[in-house]
Amino acid sequence: MILETATGRRAAEIAGDFPLLATRTSRGKRLTYLDSAATSQKPQAVIDALVHYYVHDNANIHRGVYELAERATAGFEAARAKVARFVNAAEPAEIVWTRNTTESINLVSFCWGLQNLGPGDAILTSQLEHHSNLVPWQLLAAKTGAELRFIEVDAQGRHLLDDLDAKLRGVKLVAISHVSNTLGTIAPLETIVPAAHAAGALVLIDAAQSVPHLPVDVRALDVDFLAASGHKMCGPTGIGFLYAKRALLEAMPPFLTGGDMIHRVEYTSATFNEIPWKFEAGTSNIADAIALGAAVDYLEGLGMAWVRAHERELTGYALERLRTLEPLGIELYGPPDLAKRGGVISFNLGDVHAHDLASILDTEGVCVRAGHHCTMPLMAKMGWPATARASFYVYNTEEDVELLIEALHKAARIFKLA
Amino acid sequence: MDDFYKEYILDHYRNPRNFGELERCDASAEDINPLCGDKIRFELQIDDGLVTDVRFSGKGCAISQASASMLSEEIKGQSVEDVARLQVERVLENVGIGISPARMKCATLGLKVLKSAALGEIATWPDDDAAAAARGSR
Numbered sequence: 001m002i003l004e005t006a007t008g009r010r011a012a013e014i015a016g017d018f019p020l021l022a023t024r025t026s027r028g029k030r031l032t033y034l035d036s037a038a039t040s041q042k043p044q045a046v047i048d049a050l051v052h053y054y055v056h057d058n059a060n061i062h063r064g065v066y067e068l069a070e071r072a073t074a075g076f077e078a079a080r081a082k083v084a085r086f087v088n089a090a091e092p093a094e095i096v097w098t099r100n101t102t103e104s105i106n107l108v109s110f111c112w113g114l115q116n117l118g119p120g121d122a123i124l125t126s127q128l129e130h131h132s133n134l135v136p137w138q139l140l141a142a143k144t145g146a147e148l149r150f151i152e153v154d155a156q157g158r159h160l161l162d163d164l165d166a167k168l169r170g171v172k173l174v175a176i177s178h179v180s181n182t183l184g185t186i187a188p189l190e191t192i193v194p195a196a197h198a199a200g201a202l203v204l205i206d207a208a209q210s211v212p213h214l215p216v217d218v219r220a221l222d223v224d225f226l227a228a229s230g231h232k233m234c235g236p237t238g239i240g241f242l243y244a245k246r247a248l249l250e251a252m253p254p255f256l257t258g259g260d261m262i263h264r265v266e267y268t269s270a271t272f273n274e275i276p277w278k279f280e281a282g283t284s285n286i287a288d289a290i291a292l293g294a295a296v297d298y299l300e301g302l303g304m305a306w307v308r309a310h311e312r313e314l315t316g317y318a319l320e321r322l323r324t325l326e327p328l329g330i331e332l333y334g335p336p337d338l339a340k341r342g343g344v345i346s347f348n349l350g351d352v353h354a355h356d357l358a359s360i361l362d363t364e365g366v367c368v369r370a371g372h373h374c375t376m377p378l379m380a381k382m383g384w385p386a387t388a389r390a391s392f393y394v395y396n397t398e399e400d401v402e403l404l405i406e407a408l409h410k411a412a413r414i415f416k417l418a
Numbered sequence: 419m420d421d422f423y424k425e426y427i428l429d430h431y432r433n434p435r436n437f438g439e440l441e442r443c444d445a446s447a448e449d450i451n452p453l454c455g456d457k458i459r460f461e462l463q464i465d466d467g468l469v470t471d472v473r474f475s476g477k478g479c480a481i482s483q484a485s486a487s488m489l490s491e492e493i494k495g496q497s498v499e500d501v502a503r504l505q506v507e508r509v510l511e512n513v514g515i516g517i518s519p520a521r522m523k524c525a526t527l528g529l530k531v532l533k534s535a536a537l538g539e540i541a542t543w544p545d546d547d548a549a550a551a552a553r554g555s556r
Contacts, residue, residue, distance in 0.1 A: 351432070352480075353456075353478060353479035353480060354479075355456075355478075355479040355481070355521065355524060356423070356479045356480045356481065359518070359521060360423075362518075385456070385477050385478070386456075386479075414423050414428075415423070415428060415480075416428070
């Protein structure tokens with residue numbers, strides 16, 4: 001790509017930071033990794049941080065009085081501060097470590113939802129949500145008697161907001177994906193958040209596909225809750241976080257209970273720790289939290305404005321190249337306006353089922369996802385049995401796009417698409 | 419690897435045999451592949467313990483559809499017990515290409531549904547016949 005980071009680096013060079021991308025497939029093909037919406041690859045700096053922790057700093061946190069334990073605690077809390085700064089939270093205490101986005105959303109459902117929702121209340125989400133931001137609300141609605149409502153999306157996956165104010169009546173929580181993992185749609189939060197607050201609702205955003213890919217500022221967006229995963233943003237699996245405004249966290253009861261989340265325990269009662277530790281029962285995922293801190297350092301080194309600009313340019317290039325397959329029957333889904341979509345392209349080619357397509361692309365080393373992308377209701381609404389999905393990240397280049405196009409031509413040859 | 423999908427797989431995908439529904443259906447079953455939502459339904463017409471006609475329907479990838487289509491051709495005239503005893507190896511032989519673990523569910527969805535229809539039929543038989551069939555299908 002033409003775009004350079006502030007320090008003059010380009011995606012092709014950045015790919016060199018990710019050791020896995022230099023490996024070959026069993027067929028000897030160059031790896032063309034186009035599935036970062038599922039999980040990102042990890043830069044050496046993050047792998048090193050993980051190894052460094054276990055080699056030099058491993059001890060249990062918070063109560064150890066020896067130097068080693070203090071070092072582990074300091075690293076763990078420094079990582080929290082990095083994540084807080086990364087999303088511009090007011091303070092590190094507003095960041096709760098979880099396993100992933102799903103757990104973060106479940107925490108809000110259990111600790112906020114069960115306390116604050118009842119019959120007559122409503123939860124508003126959208127038709128394009130990942131199951132992680134749908135199923136917890138289905139269960140919460142069933143438990144509390146609250147109603148679950150949906151912002152509709154059009155055939156390109158764009159939110160339809162004409163009836164937003166009517167839909168917001170009685171709504172206590174708006175839970176919405178910042179960026180759609182299936183279509184790339186960037187939610188119009190600038191409209192939804194103020195309208196939700198005016199209607200007296202809180203706003204949770206599922207930021208699994210936004211925090212890794214674009215600058216996210218929780219205070220500028222004025223969201224009340226934000227859920228994200230480390231593994232999609234160059235960090236390890238098993239670590240994610242919940243951002244919530246301090247007053248909300250303070251009012252919420254604990255989630256899991258046990259060690260580390262307590263203040264004082266007697267035989268028949270206990271008082272709880274301060275936020276954020278009140279929500280972190282048991283020994284935390286210390287190593288992965290610290291490595292996620294290293295991932296944040298890595299992304300800040302590239303600059304999130306550059307990450308967004310790079311992906312936007314690459315997505316535009318890919319859409320242009322994919323359109324050359326129109327004579328072969330390619331269908332491209334998602335919002336046409338690049339300003340309103342992330343680096344995700346769902347598509348189908350002729351009558352080739354997405355699974356067959358992904359298998360053939362795999363023979364060329366091209367990794368794409370195929371299926372329903374954990375958005376089964378959206379697929380049913382759109383009438384797509386399945387789609388193939390290519391998604392981009394900091395290490396992807398025009399060469400990756402060209403290899404995708406070549407592999408699609410191969411699939412077209414095998415399936416004899418005219 | 420250009421023979422990754424053999425000619426006859428594409429033929430069965432685009433021109434599935436015994437596709438549709440039976441007028442007289444004596445046993446049926448359906449299931450989905452939760453990986454992608456592919457769906458297959460099998461309907462059997464049964465006379466004196468033999469499969470005298472069969473139809474399948476559904477939507478899915480070439481592997482799952484061709485695999486079901488080929489099975490539908492093979493089982494006509496077979497006993498319900500034999501259908502209940504069909505093995506995965508048979509399907510993999512039919513498909514004829516190396517099936518990766520990720521695609522195994524696609525290849526075997528039709529078989530799973532077909533066997534489930536056959537076993538459902540056997541479950542309705544008088545106890546002695548069913549017990550004999552169960553012994554046979556071990």
